[in-house]
Amino acid sequence: METFPAMSNSSLDFLNQKLFCPHCNTQLSLCHSPPVHVGDGLGWGSEYLFICLNNDCSLFANGWKNIENNYGHVGSYRYMRLPDSNEEYNMMVAGKDAFTGSVVDPEAIKNQNVRYQKQKDAIAGLDDCVEKKDLTPVLYLLLDNHAALSDRERAAGCLEPINSPDCIEPLRNHEFRDSNLEQTINMAISSVLSANFLKECPYCKELIKKRADLCKHCNKKME
Numbered sequence: 001m002e003t004f005p006a007m008s009n010s011s012l013d014f015l016n017q018k019l020f021c022p023h024c025n026t027q028l029s030l031c032h033s034p035p036v037h038v039g040d041g042l043g044w045g046s047e048y049l050f051i052c053l054n055n056d057c058s059l060f061a062n063g064w065k066n067i068e069n070n071y072g073h074v075g076s077y078r079y080m081r082l083p084d085s086n087e088e089y090n091m092m093v094a095g096k097d098a099f100t101g102s103v104v105d106p107e108a109i110k111n112q113n114v115r116y117q118k119q120k121d122a123i124a125g126l127d128d129c130v131e132k133k134d135l136t137p138v139l140y141l142l143l144d145n146h147a148a149l150s151d152r153e154r155a156a157g158c159l160e161p162i163n164s165p166d167c168i169e170p171l172r173n174h175e176f177r178d179s180n181l182e183q184t185i186n187m188a189i190s191s192v193l194s195a196n197f198l199k200e201c202p203y204c205k206e207l208i209k210k211r212a213d214l215c216k217h218c219n220k221k222m223e
């Protein structure tokens with residue numbers, strides 16, 4: 001999956017902008033900025049640009065002739081605007097496909113950032129989760145395979161002190177990619193079970209009293 005840099009929510013307003021090309025009235029596409037500003041050799045000052053990708057746009061269609069006549073090689077212009085700004089440019093492009101590969105989906109960027117914010121909140125929540133007996137930030141990080149391993153290890157370390165059997169079901173249902181983390185979690189689950197006088201039924205995996213002879217869920221007899 002493509003990753004996007006973290007941004008504060010306020011700077012995401014441009015993702016809701018709908019801008020239209022003054023030459024052809026087509027809605028502009030949001031694209032990754034090229035690394036270099038063709039005009040002056042500096043960066044664009046923005047990660048993203050709004051660009052008219054309509055091949056029938058008069059600027060683009062006429063630009064081909066214009067550049068061919070003036071510079072002797074084939075190329076054209078695309079209309080573009082900077083996000084959250086009135087700055088606009090006619091950007092020289094070498095061909096039709098110059099920006100089509102860098103089109104981004106505003107919804108994907110928003111989702112990525114919602115997740116980033118939640119992750120940040122969860123990391124902050126680890127500070128007093130033991131005191132509050134709050135599993136929420138702990139489980140959020142442990143169940144997010146994209147969170148940093150160091151944060152997830154810290155979260156795993158909170159399972160035993162919080163000592164709530166509620167952590168067991170969601171953790172057992174999750175597939176962990178890091179075997180060390182998985183082992184730490186399994187050990188923590190064992191401690192939580194034991195401290196709560198519980199065990200997992202070997203047949204149906206439901207939690208039952210450690211001293212039960214019969215599973216109250218599947219009725220099987222314990223060895």
Ligand SMILES: [Zn+2]
Pocket residue numbers: 021022023024025026052053054057058059079
């Ligand atoms: Zn246009």
Ligand SMILES: [Zn+2]
Pocket residue numbers: 201202203204205206215216217218219220
């Ligand atoms: Zn059972």
